[in-house]
Amino acid sequence: xxxxxxxxxEHPFGPAVGRLVNRLADLPGVGRKSAERLANxxxxxxxxxxxxxxxxxxxVKERVHRCQRCFNLTDGExxxxxxxxxxxxxxxxxxxxxxxxxSLEATGVFQGVYHVLGGRLAPLEGITPGxxxxxxxxxxVRNQGVRELVMATxxxxxxxxxxxxxxxxxxxxxxxxxxxxxxxxxxxxLEFANREMLADALRGRQSF
Amino acid sequence: xxxxxxxxxEHPFGPAVGRLVNRLADLPGVGRKSAERLANxxxxxxxxxxxxxxxxxxxVKERVHRCQRCFNLTDGExxxxxxxxxxxxxxxxxxxxxxxxxSLEATGVFQGVYHVLGGRLAPLEGITPGxxxxxxxxxxVRNQGVRELVMATxxxxxxxxxxxxxxxxxxxxxxxxxxxxxxxxxxxxLEFANREMLADALRGRQSF
Numbered sequence: 001x002x003x004x005x006x007x008x009x010e011h012p013f014g015p016a017v018g019r020l021v022n023r024l025a026d027l028p029g030v031g032r033k034s035a036e037r038l039a040n041x042x043x044x045x046x047x048x049x050x051x052x053x054x055x056x057x058x059x060v061k062e063r064v065h066r067c068q069r070c071f072n073l074t075d076g077e078x079x080x081x082x083x084x085x086x087x088x089x090x091x092x093x094x095x096x097x098x099x100x101x102x103s104l105e106a107t108g109v110f111q112g113v114y115h116v117l118g119g120r121l122a123p124l125e126g127i128t129p130g131x132x133x134x135x136x137x138x139x140x141v142r143n144q145g146v147r148e149l150v151m152a153t154x155x156x157x158x159x160x161x162x163x164x165x166x167x168x169x170x171x172x173x174x175x176x177x178x179x180x181x182x183x184x185x186x187x188x189x190l191e192f193a194n195r196e197m198l199a200d201a202l203r204g205r206q207s208f
Numbered sequence: 209x210x211x212x213x214x215x216x217x218e219h220p221f222g223p224a225v226g227r228l229v230n231r232l233a234d235l236p237g238v239g240r241k242s243a244e245r246l247a248n249x250x251x252x253x254x255x256x257x258x259x260x261x262x263x264x265x266x267x268v269k270e271r272v273h274r275c276q277r278c279f280n281l282t283d284g285e286x287x288x289x290x291x292x293x294x295x296x297x298x299x300x301x302x303x304x305x306x307x308x309x310x311s312l313e314a315t316g317v318f319q320g321v322y323h324v325l326g327g328r329l330a331p332l333e334g335i336t337p338g339x340x341x342x343x344x345x346x347x348x349v350r351n352q353g354v355r356e357l358v359m360a361t362x363x364x365x366x367x368x369x370x371x372x373x374x375x376x377x378x379x380x381x382x383x384x385x386x387x388x389x390x391x392x393x394x395x396x397x398l399e400f401a402n403r404e405m406l407a408d409a410l411r412g413r414q415s416f
Contacts, residue, residue, distance in 0.1 A: 006313075010288070012287070012310050012313040013282060014272065014281070014284055014287065014288055016264075016267050016268050016283040023260055027249060029245065029246075037236065037237065038237075040310075041235060042269070043281060047269045049234065050266075050269045051265070052231055053231040054261075054263070054265040054266045056228040056231045057262040058262045059224050060228050060251055061250070061259060063224050064221065064224055064225060072221065073222070074221060079220070098221060098251075102244060
């Protein structure tokens with residue numbers, strides 16, 4: 001017997017809570033039961049805590065947009081990374097999405113700046129160079145003293161294809177183009193590595 | 209190498225997103241990584257979808273309060289269950305918290321109404337009868353033609369103690385007092401019981 005879900009108008013706490021449960025259940029990775037629990041929390045927590053969350057959501061929708069230079073997300077004119085004078089603006093890491101910037105930043109390893117393409121080339125879905133920020137990237141390379149591009153598109157057929165397209169486009173520009181190392185993931189188990197991962201790891205083997 | 213958490217002012221998407229991540233990570237059961245993913249979704253989803261969530265949170269804080277009769281949550285004067293003329297107002301199920309009402313309603317088995325105590329007696333924590341809605345319950349029994357009280361406090365020492373206290377208080381009032389069948393495990397919490405367990409417990413309720 002499955003647990004019954006409440007239509008918002010029939011929620012035992014009334015439609016206001018019912019609507020909140022539905023909105024929360026729309027979020028990725030949030031099921032009905034989690035949505036009920038979150039709604040219960042928001043009903044019973046302090047008004048201040050709940051309104052801070054509501055305001056933070058509103059704030060993000062009203063203020064966050066694309067960085068003028070790198071197309072990362074930001075609430076300023078330039079994003080925090082482009083604004084940071086300690087970053088090396090001559091080394092540009094090319095990623096598909098802003099969330100990739102966040103993932104790479106979380107490592108604390110990269111000291112350069114980024115360029116967010118806004119996706120990857122996918123001819124079958126009709127996503128062509130004009131849909132991405134490739135023109136702006138070429139312009140940055142030509143006119144803003146970029147020394148190295150680090151390709152960090154996803155290691156998929158389409159991500160690799162996009163990186164290759166850009167590499168061809170910039171042939172003769174003199175910029176050094178690298179890509180993220182391919183191999184086995186630290187903490188993983190060889191036994192479960194797939195053929196591509198192991199082949200990459202073998203081809204790219206490094207001196208100990 | 210552990211993933212680095214961003215201070216809100218240092219978030220790579222700027223402080224507005226950083227604050228939203230922090231607010232989301234304050235929610236129960238939402239870790240840093242989930243909070244980042246939810247914030248990414250809220251940044252990239254339609255403005256309408258995000259503001260509907262923000263408004264639903266605000267709405268709940270501004271409009272939801274206790275039902276005047278049973279102390280369940282509601283955005284009306286009475287809660288949807290007390291308002292429903294098809295429910296048998298002579299059979300009152302006594303629970304600790306509004307979330308218990310939601311759990312019992314999800315079974316679809318109970319046709320009576322509720323009384324939310326607002327907690328359970330816990331002398332060691334200083335929670336005494338005056339802290340709960342026991343006076344109102346006694347008043348309902350005495351003056352509103354209640355035929356049966358179904359005790360559905362949590363099956364814990366304190367929940368059982370609270371049910372026993374109320375039973376003693378109403379001795380001689382003529383009301384029939386039952387309790388949920390022990391299909392529910394002693395020491396567990398009603399909120400997490402599944403629908404089968406709760407439905408069996410309702411059907412098999414026994415004289416106190």
